[in-house]
Amino acid sequence: MTRTFLGLPGPRPGAAGEGFPARAARAVRDSQLRFNLRKATRTIRARRAGVVSELPDWAELRRAGKAIKDHTLRNLDAYLLQLEEAVTRAGGHVHWAADAAEANRIVAGLVRATGETEVVKVKSMVTQETGLNEALLAEGITAYETDLAELIVQLGDDRPSHILVPAIHRNRAEIREVFAGRMAGWGRPAPEDLTDDPPALAEAARVHLRERFLATKVAISGANFAVAETGTMVVLESEGNGRMCLTLPETLITVVGIEKLVPTWRDLEVFLQLLPRSSTGERMNPYTSMWTGATEGQEFHLVLLDNGRTGVLADETGRQALRCIRCSACLNVCPVYERVGGHAYGSVYPGPIGAILTPQLHGMESELERSLPYASSLCGACYEVCPVAIDIPAVLVHLRAKTRHPVAERAGMAAAGWVLERSGRLARMQRLGGRLRRLAPERLPGPMGGWSDTRDVPELPAESFRAWWERTDGGRR
Amino acid sequence: MYGLTIFGLTIQEGSVRVALFITCVNDTLFPGTGRAVVTLLRRLGVDVDFPAAQTCCGQMHVNTGYRDEGARLAHHTIAAFSGYDAVVVPSGSCAAMVREQYPRLPGPPGFAAAVAETTPRVHELTEFLVDVLGVTDVGAYFPHRVTYHPTCHSLRGLHLGDRPLRLLRKVRGLELVPLPNEEECCGFGGTFAVKNADVSAAMCADKVRAVLDTGAEVLCAADNSCLTHIGGTLGRQKTGVRVMHLAEILAATEPVTGAAGVARGGRGGAA
Numbered sequence: 021m022t023r024t025f026l027g028l029p030g031p032r033p034g035a036a037g038e039g040f041p042a043r044a045a046r047a048v049r050d051s052q053l054r055f056n057l058r059k060a061t062r063t064i065r066a067r068r069a070g071v072v073s074e075l076p077d078w079a080e081l082r083r084a085g086k087a088i089k090d091h092t093l094r095n096l097d098a099y100l101l102q103l104e105e106a107v108t109r110a111g112g113h114v115h116w117a118a119d120a121a122e123a124n125r126i127v128a129g130l131v132r133a134t135g136e137t138e139v140v141k142v143k144s145m146v147t148q149e150t151g152l153n154e155a156l157l158a159e160g161i162t163a164y165e166t167d168l169a170e171l172i173v174q175l176g177d178d179r180p181s182h183i184l185v186p187a188i189h190r191n192r193a194e195i196r197e198v199f200a201g202r203m204a205g206w207g208r209p210a211p212e213d214l215t216d217d218p219p220a221l222a223e224a225a226r227v228h229l230r231e232r233f234l235a236t237k238v239a240i241s242g243a244n245f246a247v248a249e250t251g252t253m254v255v256l257e258s259e260g261n262g263r264m265c266l267t268l269p270e271t272l273i274t275v276v277g278i279e280k281l282v283p284t285w286r287d288l289e290v291f292l293q294l295l296p297r298s299s300t301g302e303r304m305n306p307y308t309s310m311w312t313g314a315t316e317g318q319e320f321h322l323v324l325l326d327n328g329r330t331g332v333l334a335d336e337t338g339r340q341a342l343r344c345i346r347c348s349a350c351l352n353v354c355p356v357y358e359r360v361g362g363h364a365y366g367s368v369y370p371g372p373i374g375a376i377l378t379p380q381l382h383g384m385e386s387e388l389e390r391s392l393p394y395a396s397s398l399c400g401a402c403y404e405v406c407p408v409a410i411d412i413p414a415v416l417v418h419l420r421a422k423t424r425h426p427v428a429e430r431a432g433m434a435a436a437g438w439v440l441e442r443s444g445r446l447a448r449m450q451r452l453g454g455r456l457r458r459l460a461p462e463r464l465p466g467p468m469g470g471w472s473d474t475r476d477v478p479e480l481p482a483e484s485f486r487a488w489w490e491r492t493d494g495g496r497r
Numbered sequence: 498m499y500g501l502t503i504f505g506l507t508i509q510e511g512s513v514r515v516a517l518f519i520t521c522v523n524d525t526l527f528p529g530t531g532r533a534v535v536t537l538l539r540r541l542g543v544d545v546d547f548p549a550a551q552t553c554c555g556q557m558h559v560n561t562g563y564r565d566e567g568a569r570l571a572h573h574t575i576a577a578f579s580g581y582d583a584v585v586v587p588s589g590s591c592a593a594m595v596r597e598q599y600p601r602l603p604g605p606p607g608f609a610a611a612v613a614e615t616t617p618r619v620h621e622l623t624e625f626l627v628d629v630l631g632v633t634d635v636g637a638y639f640p641h642r643v644t645y646h647p648t649c650h651s652l653r654g655l656h657l658g659d660r661p662l663r664l665l666r667k668v669r670g671l672e673l674v675p676l677p678n679e680e681e682c683c684g685f686g687g688t689f690a691v692k693n694a695d696v697s698a699a700m701c702a703d704k705v706r707a708v709l710d711t712g713a714e715v716l717c718a719a720d721n722s723c724l725t726h727i728g729g730t731l732g733r734q735k736t737g738v739r740v741m742h743l744a745e746i747l748a749a750t751e752p753v754t755g756a757a758g759v760a761r762g763g764r765g766g767a768a
Contacts, residue, residue, distance in 0.1 A: 040693070041695070041696075045695035045696070355682045394688075394692050394693065397682050397689045400649055400654060401680075404653055417559060417564075420561065420562030421562045421564040425563070433561065433563045437558060440552045470691050471729075473694065474698040474730060476730075476733050487528075495532065495536070
């Protein structure tokens with residue numbers, strides 16, 4: 021598998037060399053983080069459950085969402101060409117990018133051609149995946165995030181930790197500190213008397229961003245969906261900041277992963293129901309922007325990005341990950357995510373979906389990538405809430421079988437397999453264990469020590485069930 | 498779903514062969530659970546066989562990424578239970594492994610057909626009691642305050658629903674108290690508990706807090722593996738709350754000496 025750049029954290033030390041367990045262990049000990057995450061994920065989780073239960077046809081919608089995505093992925097070649105033709109017909113320019121570097125090169129070239137050195141951005145996962153902001157900066161172009169949470173992250177020199185709520189790891193007191201300390205360095209400063217009252221924080225962001233919207237001539241966005249039949253781009257958002265970016269600037273550049281296509285407007289209808297309820301727990305999101313090609317006074321460029329997706333498409337079990345519509349329902353319900361947050365996953369895509377997407381798009385060369393498929397207790401809560409029915413536990417298990425395992429573990433598993441392959445061997449081991457049971461240490465050796473640090477170890481019985489059955493003829497004598 | 502009435506009748510005629518799939522964890526660590534299942538089923542008129550060739554369903558291997566080793570254990574398991582009309586498993590997790598994952602495993606010619614033929618006959622214990630035998634009152638007596646944790650694989654894998662609760666509600670003397678946030682994973686997850694021990698412990702801490710909030714004396718579930726994890730933490734914290742497999746409660750009858758009807762070896766927590 022070719023290695024694709026996935027915007028993995030650059031400045032953080034030991035990013036890819038350190039596995040999920042070590043990163044997660046550190047996060048678990050951060051009590052402020054635990055508190056923030058618990059509160060936020062439980063609130064969204066409950067809201068989602070409420071609005072999903074309102075729809076009597078949710079199960080059918082979910083089946084339809086899955087079927088539409090599967091059909092599109094199977095016929096992606098044809099739909100991509102249809103989309104290109106429709107966008108071109110509507111006056112837009114279509115560019116094809118095989119990987120992150122090519123996408124960034126194309127976007128930087130388009131911005132340079134306008135003569136501008138500043139761009140505003142609509143919240144977009146795919147441009148984080150390609151590391152676009154960093155690539156533009158290297159070309160002397162500054163990208164300003166305009167989504168409120170992305171703004172908090174950018175001002176705080178931080179990393180997003182959630183797909184939908186990138187600053188979920190921050191509480192409002194921390195956000196106030198970021199605004200008060202950093203806004204002045206990026207543009208209009210925060211008011212002197214800024215409090216951590218949510219409306220006051222929102223107002224500070226609004227005033228700060230308003231100047232930016234009016235002054236900037238180039239915007240960059242992603243898209244939630246791209247309708248092949250008409251070449252229409254669709255962005256769903258809550259704040260209206262995205263719409264500012266989409267409508268005011270003279271040049272609009274939209275980067276879209278090739279799996280974001282839906283064939284028709286009828287298909288789109290299904291996802292406009294599935295996405296808001298699954299992501300923010302709203303019946304409908306406040307702003308849905310749709311545009312087809314170039315509009316009056318605005319030039320439009322569409323960059324279609326592969327970046328490993330074609331490779332994922334070739335994997336029969338793994339390809340279902342490409343159905344993902346980035347709603348984050350799996351993050352919000354995941355008991356592991358709730359305790360460690362997004363940074364522990366070391367990838368743009370955190371949580372259960374990230375644990376199956378990152379290793380597939382990026383390969384499993386590093387310690388971190390190999391450990392991601394194990395960042396789950398396989399509890400199945402993610403599969404249950406996924407609006408396009410991605411069987412995340414099944415893909416995790418599938419990826420685990422493709423990883424390289426530690427030598428000691430391989431030896432242990434081989435030994436266990438040898439014993440369990442014959443009932444006679446198992447019985448002999450049980451008898452041996454029964455005789456030696458008093459010698460069992462309270463702290464288990466090696467990697468097993470992680471168990472006994474917080475839990476009592478079960479005591480081996482003197483007699484196994486099978487020995488009892490044999491001795492008593494199943495309790496009959 | 499399983500042709501209940503006809504099946505129920507033939508069982509009474511004694512012509513149906515029912516096998517107990519004890520599972521490697523119960524066999525090795527919790528023989529008391531196995532004895533309780535035998536006691537319970539005999540009381541309901543079902544005489545189970547114990548096919549001695551059985552070992553392990555292969556879940557630990559498959560879920561840890563050792564698919565081929567796990568598949569060999571799956572082949573062995575399917576062979577060990579061929580020819581039985583029903584297979585009873587006192588573990589939601591192992592039953593879900595057979596039902597959900599066996600069809601996805603590679604195997605020799607005939608394995609897929611054998612899986613398709615066998616899996617509909619594999620029943621987790623409460624499924625067997627409620628769906629196949631059609632009973633919810635199993636004649637048990639257990640005068641204690643009990644809470645029930647639906648394990649992930651019994652809840653989201655097998656969709657056991659309220660079967661365990663219907664059985665527990667009919668136990669005389671038993672006071673059933675609901676477990677807050679019951680659907681949340683306890684953090685066991687097989688080798689997850691070792692590979693990500695810190696996260697696993699953090700998840701268990703929340704589960705333990707929920708259990709203590711109920712004021713229950715006993716926590717029960719359909720899986721001894723999850724109970725070992727939660728019980729081990731309850732024991733380490735000296736909470737005094739005991740964990741018991743559901744089968745042990747359902748097997749208990751009057752008169753009760755001591756706290757529980759079925760003796761069980763040292764597991765965390767004072768009796």
